[in-house]
Amino acid sequence: MANVEKRLSGNVAGDFFVDSTCIDCDACRQLAPEVFTDSGDASIVFHQPANIAETRRALMALVACPTGSIGTLVPQNFRAGIDAFAMPIDENVYFCGFTSESSFGAWSYLILRPESEGGNVLVDSPRFASQLVKKIAAMGGVRKMFLSHQDDIADHARFADKFGCERIMHADDGAKRLGIEWIMEAADEVQIDRDLVAIPTPGHTRGHAVLLYKKRFLFTGDHLAWSAERETLTAFRSVCWYSWDAQIQSMEKLLNYNFEWVLPGHGRIHHDTSENMRVHLERCIGWMKARR
Ligand code: SF4
Numbered sequence: 001m002a003n004v005e006k007r008l009s010g011n012v013a014g015d016f017f018v019d020s021t022c023i024d025c026d027a028c029r030q031l032a033p034e035v036f037t038d039s040g041d042a043s044i045v046f047h048q049p050a051n052i053a054e055t056r057r058a059l060m061a062l063v064a065c066p067t068g069s070i071g072t073l074v075p076q077n078f079r080a081g082i083d084a085f086a087m088p089i090d091e092n093v094y095f096c097g098f099t100s101e102s103s104f105g106a107w108s109y110l111i112l113r114p115e116s117e118g119g120n121v122l123v124d125s126p127r128f129a130s131q132l133v134k135k136i137a138a139m140g141g142v143r144k145m146f147l148s149h150q151d152d153i154a155d156h157a158r159f160a161d162k163f164g165c166e167r168i169m170h171a172d173d174g175a176k177r178l179g180i181e182w183i184m185e186a187a188d189e190v191q192i193d194r195d196l197v198a199i200p201t202p203g204h205t206r207g208h209a210v211l212l213y214k215k216r217f218l219f220t221g222d223h224l225a226w227s228a229e230r231e232t233l234t235a236f237r238s239v240c241w242y243s244w245d246a247q248i249q250s251m252e253k254l255l256n257y258n259f260e261w262v263l264p265g266h267g268r269i270h271h272d273t274s275e276n277m278r279v280h281l282e283r284c285i286g287w288m289k290a291r292r
Contacts, residue, residue, distance in 0.1 A: 002071025010039045014048035015072045016058050022069040025105025028061035030268065036061060043069075060084045064097040066105040066127070082131045086110050086139065090261065090271070093217055096126040096136075100154035106222070106265035108152070111213055112139060118193040119143025122165065123211055123219045124265055128155035133162060141165075146198065147180070148221025149173050149208040152265045168192065170200055173207025184209060199257070203247020204240055210254070218259035223250065224284070225267020233262065233270070233277075233284040237291050248288045254281060 006019035016035065018028075022042040029036045029043055035058045037046040049055040059081030062070040085097030092112040099105040108124040122145045126132060136142060142163040147153050150173040157179070160167055168182040168190075169175040175183040184190050190198040197212045204222045211219040218224075227234035240247055258274040272280070 002069050004071060004073065007071075008039070008042060008044050010042075010044040010046075012044075012046055012048060014045070015074055015076075016045045016048060016062075017071055017073070018043050018045060019069050019071060021067045023067055023101070023104065025066055025099065026266070027064045027066070027099055027105050027107070028070060031061040031064060032057035056080050056084065060087070060097065064099055066099040066101040066103075085132060086135060089263070089269070090217075093213070093261075093263070096122075096132060098127040098129045098132045100125065100127040103152040103154045103265070106152040106154075107263075108154075108265075109219060109263055110136065110139070110142075111217075113195075115143075117195065121146060121196065121213075122159060123263075124148055124152040124221065125154035125156040125159060128158040128162075133159075136163075144168060144192070144196075146192075146196075146209075146211045146219070147173075147175075148210060148219065148223070148265065149205045151205065152221060153178065168198060170207035170209045172202065173205050175207070197257075199253065201247070201250035201253065203243055203250045204236070206242045206246075208242075208250070212257055212259060215258050217261045217263060218254075218257070220262055220264045222265050223247065224254070224262060224281075225264035226262055226270035228268050230287075232287075233280040234267065235284060235288055236266070237288075244288070244292060248285060248292075251281065251285050251288060255285075 002019040007017045011017040036043045049058045063081040086094035094110040096108045108126040111121040120140050120142050122142045142165040145165045145167045147169040166181045169180045170184040187200050195214045200209045201223045262270045
């Protein structure tokens with residue numbers, strides 16, 4: 001819980017506030033854009049929640065915040081924020097909330113599937129918070145856990161212990177050292193089961209990979225995201241730790257796949273037709289090549 005003595009001066013007067021421990025991960029601004037805004041290198045509250053829906057979204061941001069940087073001056077019904085996760089995105093795909101500081105607030109997702117289709121899949125690791133763990137258990141647990149890359153693994157080992165799930169990760173991001181059960185070795189795609197394809201996308205890190213579900217949902221880790229500013233798909237040049245040229249090649253590889261959703265660890269989610277996604281992906285590749 002945030003400390004009122006560390007309350008940032010830019011917060012508008014009122015109950016909700018952000019304190020100086022904010023790491024500027026953007027989660028609150030995505031979840032409650034009518035309440036939180038960017039003030040440079042941190043978020044602040046620019047508009048106090050004015051109705052039940054806005055209060056609920058502000059409480060969801062409070063719960064999702066990786067650093068506990070959002071607080072309230074008077075006690076709130078925090079259950080409203082806790083119970084909102086896992087949050088439905090589309091069909092059987094959910095956002096887990098409860099982001100982890102160790103992965104800089106990266107977003108993780110849950111795919112809900114019956115056992116006959118291979119069971120539930122956790123994509124990257126949320127914080128191992130008891131409220132979320134109980135909720136996931138009630139939703140059927142976790143059969144597989146896909147880890148896009150080494151930065152967003154957070155509490156993967158605790159989830160594997162709790163649910164006995166099989167973890168999938170590429171060898172080039174230290175999968176063996178992490179005790180991963182299913183280690184991807186090559187540069188080629190891996191058909192995980194009927195509906196899941198793992199696609200190695202080196203660039204952000206050497207062993208980065210993305211996950212395609214049902215040719216609709218592309219879980220992109222830190223490889224690809226939507227840019228709200230430029231209103232198109234983008235990659236993150238300043239945090240490309242391995243190779244920008246390799247990331248461009250990986251982006252070109254994705255032209256071979258259809259998808260309608262981009263669900264990243266960092267950056268914004270986007271939904272569009274597969275045809276429009278392709279246009280945005282080509283635009284992204286051109287933008288990347290201009291920044292070699
Ligand atoms: S979710 Fe928390 S850490 Fe992230 S920008 Fe908001 S206040 Fe800062």
